[in-house]
Amino acid sequence: MTGKLVNTLLATFALGYTSLAQATIVEVTTNLGKFEINLYDQSTPVTVQNFLSYVNSGKYDGTVMHRSEPGFVIQGGGFVFDQALPLKAVATNAPILNEPKWSNVRGTVAMAKLGGNPNSATNQWFINLSNNASNLDFQNSGFTVFGQISSSDMSVADAIAALPRFSFNGLTNLPLRNYSNSDRDDNKPLVADNLVTIESIVVVDARPNTVAGLTQTPTTNTGAAGGSDSSGGSGGWLWLLPLSVLLLRRRK
Numbered sequence: 001m002t003g004k005l006v007n008t009l010l011a012t013f014a015l016g017y018t019s020l021a022q023a024t025i026v027e028v029t030t031n032l033g034k035f036e037i038n039l040y041d042q043s044t045p046v047t048v049q050n051f052l053s054y055v056n057s058g059k060y061d062g063t064v065m066h067r068s069e070p071g072f073v074i075q076g077g078g079f080v081f082d083q084a085l086p087l088k089a090v091a092t093n094a095p096i097l098n099e100p101k102w103s104n105v106r107g108t109v110a111m112a113k114l115g116g117n118p119n120s121a122t123n124q125w126f127i128n129l130s131n132n133a134s135n136l137d138f139q140n141s142g143f144t145v146f147g148q149i150s151s152s153d154m155s156v157a158d159a160i161a162a163l164p165r166f167s168f169n170g171l172t173n174l175p176l177r178n179y180s181n182s183d184r185d186d187n188k189p190l191v192a193d194n195l196v197t198i199e200s201i202v203v204v205d206a207r208p209n210t211v212a213g214l215t216q217t218p219t220t221n222t223g224a225a226g227g228s229d230s231s232g233g234s235g236g237w238l239w240l241l242p243l244s245v246l247l248l249r250r251r252k
Helices: 003-020 045-057 151-161 181-185
Strands: 022-030 033-039 063-069 073-080 108-111 125-128 145-149 165-168 171-175 197-210 237-242 246-251
Antiparallel strands (some): 165 171, 237 246
């Protein structure tokens, strides 16, 4: 192989790697701190466009992290707290096509969806707290990873996962601040400050930027496919159930 050919191949590889490492950056501000998500514009365009439509319309502002599974995921994007339970669902756009290209490893952000319907994601998303590739890359045709959080910013997600969790009339594993088991036993009503709230999500750089240290892990399910059926309801809970395999699904 000639030197010229080697250089051409290396340049082609570098170009391809750079395109994979490009990402629009959004900043998520919560009442526990801030973190940035690097979105995978180039490789999961449908999912990123969907996510940004909620961001740009302000629909994520004021939503709560409604589900916490330490060592697994924290989930939010779909509900608001209006001074009392139950939480109120945020209006959703139409479900989108599944794009399962990247692995559900720690620090990645993926879409939640209906069990048994790969193309049912709307507005709810979750952060992988651990390497969940062995289950989430395979269930329901794979869960679409569409961005990632830097390792330094994961301290906020870990802090949310470390909060005590409570159940209220069908609402399970709700992370709460400044709320104790005694408060729950006394049926003390929740106030807004008790919940983990996403105060805002804003685009801080709309350009596809190559971010230092940004890496992407391909899905471990080489047969994952999104399909073409975009059916599936948009109401109800997107839920996590500890079955023989872990599912992300809505509770009706």
